[in-house]
Each structure stands twice: as structure tokens, then as C-alpha cells.
Amino acid sequence: MASGPVIHRVLAASVRIADKAAELVRQIMTSGDLGIVDKGGQKNLQTKADRSVEKLIRASLISKFPKLVIIGEEDEGLDPSADAKVDLDPEVMKMECPANYSTVNEENIVVWVDPLDGTAEFTEGLLDHVTILIGLAVNGKAVGGVVNQPFYNYQSGSQSQLGRSIWGLMGLGAFGWNRAEPPTGRRILITTRSHSNKLVNLCLESMSPTAVERQGGAGNKVIRVIEGEADAYVFASPGCKKWDTCAPEAILCAIGGQLTDVHGKKIQYDADVKWPNLGGVIATYREHNTIINLVPQEVKDALQG
Ligand SMILES: Nc1ncnc2c1ncn2[C@@H]1O[C@H](COP(=O)(O)O)[C@@H](OP(=O)(O)O)[C@H]1O
Ligand SMILES: [Mg+2]
Ligand SMILES: [Mg+2]
Numbered sequence: 001m002a003s004g005p006v007i008h009r010v011l012a013a014s015v016r017i018a019d020k021a022a023e024l025v026r027q028i029m030t031s032g033d034l035g036i037v038d039k040g041g042q043k044n045l046q047t048k049a050d051r052s053v054e055k056l057i058r059a060s061l062i063s064k065f066p067k068l069v070i071i072g073e074e075d076e077g078l079d080p081s082a083d084a085k086v087d088l089d090p091e092v093m094k095m096e097c098p099a100n101y102s103t104v105n106e107e108n109i110v111v112w113v114d115p116l117d118g119t120a121e122f123t124e125g126l127l128d129h130v131t132i133l134i135g136l137a138v139n140g141k142a143v144g145g146v147v148n149q150p151f152y153n154y155q156s157g158s159q160s161q162l163g164r165s166i167w168g169l170m171g172l173g174a175f176g177w178n179r180a181e182p183p184t185g186r187r188i189l190i191t192t193r194s195h196s197n198k199l200v201n202l203c204l205e206s207m208s209p210t211a212v213e214r215q216g217g218a219g220n221k222v223i224r225v226i227e228g229e230a231d232a233y234v235f236a237s238p239g240c241k242k243w244d245t246c247a248p249e250a251i252l253c254a255i256g257g258q259l260t261d262v263h264g265k266k267i268q269y270d271a272d273v274k275w276p277n278l279g280g281v282i283a284t285y286r287e288h289n290t291i292i293n294l295v296p297q298e299v300k301d302a303l304q305g
């Protein structure tokens, strides 16, 4: 096996696994048999894609890195029949991994897996809201990850390549994205489409937005912020879980952005944390404190992370 910090190889494998998972998601969509299960609560759905992709990611990572701690949304056990073949992505491997990761062992890495983010939108055919998220945490911090968009370009015609992966590592940067610098004075806030409530809306209204975009998926919304389509992702709700934010946070922070709760506090990703992000989520590419300072007291009181 290649030398260097193990997290470098885990990340390189995760990029390839996410590509393989994206292929599986596209196959399931094409088959037309989504196998939708209602997990209960507000638009809390699961499909065959969520189940199969989590099995694929888990089996693939464990086959190469048996000591990783893996926490996935769908809690699918290890499936011996899942496709576990995996290579290391050469684009990731050709980068120089920062030396500070050399002391991180396999068993120190917690992998937060959201096999399909934006499931509600997936079932409604809003395919560009869907992502596959593999986040790597060390010492409770989100440090690396992959956000794969299996249907990127799906409306751009058959000449365009379908799907893409964005990946990043703190100290190295993030790759696979393009930013269009937004005009000054604009404040487009992006938020949930399927999981709104009074508090979510109160928070948005208090921030004097120039527009509010409602889209599915935490991964999708963070990418929109990174690429300059929105100025902040604001979700004043405890509905997002650690697997929704770990990979997007690592990528955003690797390029100088921030993702915190509504109090401006960093989210912790140790293996034994509670899964919900009880303090809500706010993500920005810049001027994070400006947005945090606009969170009303009522929202802060309701979301005691
Ligand atoms: N009230 C709630 N109940 C269950 N899941 C919620 C939720 N609010 C947000 N989420 C989850 O957080 C992620 C982002 O939410 P949204 O798309 O509404 O912005 C989605 O992940 P999944 O699609 O992976 O389940 C969604 O299910
Ligand atoms: Mg879900
Ligand atoms: Mg999710």
C-alpha cells in the first residue's frame, strides 16, 4: 500500500467510492423502482438508493481500512455481498498531504456517511439537489470529505458529463468547484425546501434577505454557497444530523468558509456525539459573523446546541 498519512488514502478511496455510489444511484433512478420507505416524522423518507449506497460505501471502506469508525444515516450493517472493490483516486493521491496528518491513525478517523442527501427531492425528481456525502473527522473536527452530485449536468444535454465530485482536506484545499463572485450588497439565503417550520422562517425573515432560495440537501446548499449562487445557508432547526454537515463543512472550511450552529459555535464530530445538530446550521463563504449577528434571540433561545 502507498505510504504517507492514512487519511490521504482514506480520502482518495472515498472519492472513488462516491463515484461508484453515484453510478448506483443513477441506475436505481433509471430502473424506476425507488423502494420508498417512510421513516416517520416530517418528510423523512428512505429509498433503495439510500440503503444500497450506504452498504456499498461501508463495505468498500471497511475492506481497505478495517479500523475506521463509520457512522451512516441508514445504519445498514456490513453486507458481505456488497461491491467492495475500491481503488485510490489518482487526482487525490498526486497532491501533497499536509504533514500534520502523519500522526492520525486509521482508528482515529470517524467517517460520517450520508448515502443520499436530499432524499425527499430525489423522490420528486429534483435530481440536482441530491448528493452523496462522505465526511472525515479527526479529534471531533470535520477535516476532509467528498460531496458527489450524481446528477450534476442532467439538464445540460447528452454531450455533458453527468455527475461530479467535489473533495477537500483542511490544510490542502478543495477541488472540483467553480465560483462566480457574487455582487456586493446581495444577500441570498438558501434553506430547506421540505423541512421548514416557523422558527426556520422567522430566522430567515429577520435577516433582511434580498431573496430566499428553497432547495433540498445540506450538501447541495453548501455547494451553492461555495459557488456563489447563495450567500448563506441558514437552517434554524435541529433537523440536520452530523452526516449532513461533516463533508460539506470540511470542504467549505478548507477554502476559508465557515459552517457553525446559529450561535457561531463549531459542530463536534466525535464518534459518541448526539447525531442531531441541535444548534441548527449556518454556512457562509465569507462574512460569517455578519449572518450570525442577525440571528434573533428567540431562535438562539430555541436552539440550545
Ligand atoms: N425535520 C427533519 N426531520 C428529518 N430529517 C431532517 C429534518 N430536517 C432536515 N433533515 C435532514 O437534513 C438534510 C437536509 O434537509 P433539507 O433537504 O430539508 O435541507 C436531509 O437529509 P436526507 O435527505 O439525507 O435525509 C433531511 O432529511
Ligand atoms: Mg434521510
Ligand atoms: Mg442528509
Ligand SMILES: [Mg+2]
Pocket: 050, 073, 114, 115, 116, 117, 118, 119
Ligand atoms: Mg440521507
